[in-house]
Amino acid sequence: MTSPARSSARRIAALLTGILLLVPAATGCGHNAGSGAAGGEVTAITALDYYTDESEHTQWGDLLTACGRTVGVRVEQTSVPGASLIPKVLQQASSRTLPDLLMLDNPDLQQIARTGALTPLDGYGIDADGFAQGIVSAGTYQGRVYGLAPNVSTVALIYNKDMLAEAGVAVPRTWDELKAAAAALTRPGRYGMAVDANATFEGTWQFLPFLWSNGGDERQLDTPQAAQALQLWVDLVKSGSMSKSVLNWTQADVHDQFVAGRTAMMINGPWRIPALEKDANLHWGVAPVPVPRLGQSPVTPLGGEVWAVPQNPSKARQEKAARVLSCLNSPSNMLTLAQEHHTVPSRTSVAAQHAEENPSTAAFARSVAAARARTSELGTEWPKAATGIYTAIQSALTGEQTPEEALSHAQQTATGH
Template identity: 65%
Template sequence: MRIRRIRINHHLYVRHHVRVRIRMKRSIRMRRPLAALAAAVALVLVTVGCGTGDPADPSRTGRAASLTVLDYYTDRTEHAHWGELLADCGRRAGVTIEHRSVPAPSLVPTVLRQAAARTMPDLLMLDNPDLQQIARSGVLAPLRPYGVRTDGFGPGILSAGTYRGEVYGLAPTVNTLALYYNKDMLAEAGVAVPRTWDELRKAALATTRPGRHGLAVDADPSFESTFQFLPFLWSNGGDERRLDTPQAAEALRLWSDLVRDGAMSRSVLTWNQADVHEQFLGGDAAMMVNGPWRMTELEKAKDLRWGVAPLPVPRAGAELVTPLGGEVWTVPRGDSEARMRKAAEVLACLNEPANQQTLATWHHTVPSRTDAADRYAKQVPAMAAFVESVRGARARTQRLGPGWPKAATAIHTAVQAAVSGQQTPEEAFRRAQRMATDS
């Protein structure tokens, strides 16, 4: 989701504040649905026969002196941070690291070309919703045979890296969404930080003024909008496997009513998460839904007094369920067993508690190991709301697997239709259900 990236068919990041937008997209990385790409990978495998040997095969021996690594961390600071950690883990494994980053929209096409040419990297980072599509194609190796430990990770986090019961990827850190609020604006309006939807409505209306709205969200026609809507859908009992339900319509009605009543700008239909951030940072919104990657910029705003809380739930006592953002690291199948084993060593090193803590501190993300996350929340109180929300966060592919992108498209299409007033929430989700199930 994010500090950063976008899907191929959404051209959102080519606007103003490019650096901020690059940071934004990392949490949810919006590229086009991968069904066609996965099919292409499968064809590549049939055609060129990527190595799929048994890790225990004694005939596949040899030494590995270096490893190639591919990710989409093109931001200069982020690339340097990852390069430093990769190099350190490489030294511990006895190999040098050749680290390459490509723009997010180029990652999967690059992987396809490399699969066809039998030049896959030894270590590959993927946006977590993309893993199942790529794993299904057969180009990734399961981690269990290489002794990579998965204990200590939350179930939602493991789910993001799992395909058909096998773990193919692990995320050193993750992220999700929470509610940012302007302390002075809420105090001026005499409202507390909202914990329920009713309280959110009241707070948004009470803090709305000429030239300022109470709440800013991303409702644009992209997977970013789906990411932001999921906490409302899931926490209300909605299910992406069946979108035309009263629970889904009620969640969407919350957003459409806030726009109708003026507590949210109609411009949310064109805002992505970077735009939402700019509204809050500039004092044009009293609250916003966004991710932890926003803190770096907010901390620079000396005159802005802000706080973070878990997203409001439909009613008191309801369980908050948020989507899980972040990237997983994988070991592509190759012809050299020695290189695959060394790649697995580096992957395991990246996921050690101390390295997770380092990455979280650098990038305002949440360590994936539960014990490391708890320690981090105590050290960085502003991150406590995100750590709490990650505990119950759900991988977007958990229920639909490789079919998730189709449902995600249907959801953000429904959000556009209802928030714009073109359709009622019920009508919008009936149409979305047809979209999601059409073959």
Template identity: 50%
Template sequence: MARRGTVRTGLAAVLAVPLVLSACGGGGDAGGTSSGDAGTLRVLDYYNSDPNATLWNDAIEACGEQIGVQIDREAVPGESLIQKVLQQSSSRTLPDVLMLDNPDVQQIAESGALTPLGELGIDSTGVAEGVLKASTYEGELYALQPVTNTIALFYNKTVLEQAGIQPPTTWDELKAAATALTEGDRYGFAMSNINTYEGTWQFLPLMWSNGGDEKDIATPETAAALQLVKDMVDSGSLSKSSVNWSQADVADQFAAGNAAMMINGPWNFGVLDPVEGLEYGIVPIPAPTAGGTVVSPFGGEAWAVPQTGDQEKQQKAADLVQCLNADENQVEISVATGTVPTKPELADEVSAQNANLSTFAEQVPDLRARTGELGPEWPDAATKIYTAVQNALVGGMSPEDALRQAQDG
């Protein structure tokens, strides 16, 4: 997943540093950000390695040509982006277009650094409600996200066929299949239970699909989800080492044949597809009971227009954001990057070009924003969740006690 699906540690702390913002009223950029040549848009993102670096650069350049501007693009390492934004705000050199990991949008919007997209006439018609909710703060939309990703259940086709086991659709089926598929050095199931936001991200579909809620994790619904994971660890069908595994580690275990099934995302296609002899399928994460709706979080990045004080350039920046979110660009970028469009109506078009994306694309209407309930307070809840998971799996606590302690702590 690289950094998708994560929230950067310490973001809440660094955002406590006040932003020095330009005036957003009046004309021109007097007292505002120095934004440079009127015919050039400065773009800041964290796509600094291929294939994303080249793919997004091409898309941004093409949109720049379409709207009649030159592009001055800067890509920084993901962990440096927020600090870069703070520095640029302080020195009044904010870019004209800013890419943000979607869980960060509300916190940056809260600081006053972003322009409400409604003021710029941006059209978000057709984008999934959950995706829009992640970029909405106090009723205003501040960023638009063209593509997204989520997680699903990958399974080794050969292993399951040899065992005569169908991909599980319920929690009971998952536990039974994981037990039956555990043999020798191979675990039946793998997921990340690490004590970072990645661990929280992987646990959320189990918690949410069973009616759990991040506003209060000390509930029977969330305890039942955590009990499911604990049962598989205790039975030996899920490795105890999963408390130290990132999602990349889980993908490596699956690729090496050390796990018959795993929860993971489409960013791993590049890791899995070159493995000789590995044939895998992808289905939704099992629901608590037959026919239940699976609710998963979504990752990916959204594009925003900072407050620079230059209204003319802000409008051009909005045009660039709108272009990146055009239907044809959503489809092209999805197929090229192993993501899916945020507009559900485009799912079939993407799935026709890459069948492995179909399970992820089908989930888009039901995807939930991690910041949807708590907004900028989400990082605190995420920390409580992965802390409870760790305490239940390696700390010797019952799920109920682990969740209660984390919630009250």
């Protein structure tokens, strides 16, 4: 009894010692490989984005490869789903394995820049001259530009031409027209209007054109202007022109409802156009988001992804990454991207040229000129206000609170710590 116990104890002890010796060896090896590659000539850099959709992934991959070739590097592109990008970046930030070139959704840039993980672009001789004001403010943190987007987008009203013609309804331009049109377009099994009122930042993003066009402001949410905007959504749901399910719909769900003919109008962005074009029987048009009173121009939120150069011990790699970033933002590549993704070039002069050549998406182009970045006023405090806004939308649409009560609550959320 004693002898096997003793020998097995010895065997286990040997095994454990082996494991203990192996672990540091393995991690040590990893470090050596990493620093070894950083020393010599830079032949490849890494890029991280959230373009996981097949056509988008390939188009961006091709552009990154082409830009890499002009500066003599291979660009290794990695794409993660949108919701996993920030968690992935945080992970990489703590393990110091950030990519050489990083794409971020524009409202996230300032928060990541605040951590110190990004480098200002002026250090590489890149400036933001000629770029639309909105996107520059989204890419700027404490007075320095950290990220630039080659193309931008926003939301607009997308409508089913056949349904409007059949109901004898003109494309609504004002809130009153929108309510009347939505009511006239509603049939059994079909709603007049659809938005994304989800309890996420996406719901907030869709509400912003209504809030901002009415003079509402995220710095002060408990105002009559904000309450009127929210009341519009409440009225649409209460009158039955908009499904109460908007509470759970994402922008993709809203799109699916539109394509299935279950809604006659929707708020959505130009990135839906390729999918809309696939259905030959679907005749759709794009118009600016309706405004409170005739003659006003809508103020919409600016969408788009900025590219940044993270901190890296190797200056050579950063230089290469910055030159690829600069290539992505060149006027000709902007035009290509805008063409491929139905978006708008972020340089105002290029945008004008693009709008002339593409009258079908001119509604987006006009709106982008006046589009506002979500972080332009509150900066890194924006997520709190955004949380307050989508919570207010949910409370008001479920009937838990009046728009006024819901928004005064939102103001507390936005300013609370």
